[in-house]
Amino acid sequence: MLKKERAARVLERLEELYPETPIPLDYADPFTLLVAVVLSAQCTDKKVNEITPELFRQAPTAKAMWKLGEQQILEIIRPLGLSKQKAKSLARLSEIIETEHNGRVPETFEALELLPGVGHKTASVVMSQAFGHPAFPVDTHIHRLAQRWGLTNGKNVSQTEADLKKLFPETSWNKLHLQIIFYGREHCTARGCDGTRCAICRELYPNRKRPVETKKA
Template sequence: MLKQERATVILQRLNTLYPDPPIPLDHTDEFTLLVAVLLSAQCTDKKVNEVTPELFRVAGTPQAMRALGEEGILEIIRPLGLSKQKAKSLAKLSGMLIDQHDGQVPNTFESLEALPGVGHKTASVVMSQAFGFPAFPVDTHIHRLAQRWGLSSGKNVVQTEKDLKKLFPESSWNKLHLQIIFYGREHCTARGCDGRVCDLCRELYPNRRKPVVWKKP
């Protein structure tokens, strides 16, 4: 099966499994989505969703977040990994949104990536899920599965994103990145599959004999 043929099969199977995948991070608007994605770095979505209700209750806007301040933010998000750096970033980010963007989350990659704590992946999630701009955020699950499915070499997440964008139609990106994440969590997990166990890996590579040792991002 050629690479493009594998991509077609993957898209068909994931559309059947996850026809309408939800955004796994709880949020109510562009700002709370941005905050939740920033907090999810090196942390599970489940853990973030446990912390954000209280954070958003007292600081659900840039104005309230800036007023809460770094120490107040830290007190709430302390259970999360990298909490000190994230609290610092959120305090500065909120101020920049107020001072430079009239309190609104900007809708360009350049402006988003200029915000403290916001990298390309975070910006991609916000652009795709908040503003509907075609983007393909690559997280650990997507990076792993792209290698197991023979879609990318796994050199780095930048290359993985480029490879996936070439293989899948642009109209599918925003939904597909969520579908792959859900499949990676539920079926093709880091320890539960080695490229020869889950249904999709077996369908794509029925004669694979050796496990796929994936390159971590």
């Protein structure tokens, strides 16, 4: 099976399994989505969703978050990993959004990636899910599965993103990245599959005998 054929099969199977793709993070607007994604680094979405209701109650806007301040933000998000750094980032990015962007989350990759705590993946999530611009955020699930499915050689997440964008139609990106995440969490986990066990891995590579060694992002 050629790479393009594998990609088409993946798209078909994921559409069957996940015709709807609700974002697993709770949010109300571009700002609260940005905050939730920043908080989700090295944390589960479930844990973030437990913390954000109180944070958003006290600080639903960039102005309110800026005024809340780093120490108060930290008190609320302390149960999350990397809480000190995240509190610092949220306080600073809120100030920048309020003072340099009139309180609105910027709608370009360039401006988003200049915000503290916001890398390319976070910017991609906001651009795709908050604003509807085509983007393909690559997290650890997507990076791992793309290698197992023979869609990239997986040297780094940037290359994985570029390879997937070439293989899949742009109109599918915003939905597909969530479909792959859902499949990776449910069927093709880091320990539950090694490239030979889950349904899609077996369908794409029925004769594969050896586990696929995932290259780190």
